Amino acid sequence: MDTLQTIKETKLIAILRNANPNDILPIVESLYKAGIRAIEVTMNSPKALESIELISNEMKGKVVVGAGTVLDAESARLAILSGATFILSPTVDKNTIRMSKKYGAVSIPGALTPTEILEAYEYGGDIIKVFPTTSLGPEYIKDLQGPLPHIPLLPTGGVSIDNVTDFIEAGAVGVGLGSALVNTKVETNKAYFEELEQKAQAFYNKVH
Secondary structure (H helix, E strand, O other), X not given: OOHHHHHHXXXXXXXXXXXXXXXXXXXXXXXXXXXOOEEEEEOOOOOHHHHHXXXXXXXXXXXXXXXXXXXXXXXXXXXXXXXXXXXXXXXXXXXXXXXXHHOOOEEEOEEOOHHHHHHHHHOOOOOEEEOOOOOOXXXXXXXXXXXXOOOOEEEEOOOOOOXXXXXXXXXXXXXXXXXXXXXXXXXXXXXXXXXHHHHHHHHHHHHO
């Protein structure tokens, strides 16, 4: 699977933060059934590297897996060696971007201002994660399209079922979905995974 193409075509990255390692595969399988093809495991989650490796091995050819909340180049390298094919950061770190590109991974650094976004793109970012968009909303993405129409933007933070279409229509190439999709703070059971699949399907239907 081509990672960059998969992200741009499916437009949705599901963010798994602090998920129970035992729930990783059932979560990903539920998301996959609903059409989600890009999975991000945040590096500050328990057994993050093991989870990335598990998804990479067990869901090979079905989903692309990436590492999120990557703050330095060495973390990016370890994640890629564990099977991550894309690296997301909340900030612009030149060395992390370079390490990602060196190992052939898609680089998605996080930036907020036009200056940061352009800088991240010039350093080699393939897509720029606009973070956080919680308070700025879809209008901000639309505003950025004026001076920076050539830079692919992925808003993350504050994306919900109610505004996801607005973000895409504003010009975003995709969105990062956190707790609005995968809530890892509740107990998992059969009903949980069924509801997760339904939520994922609702998001997928909205953007497609």
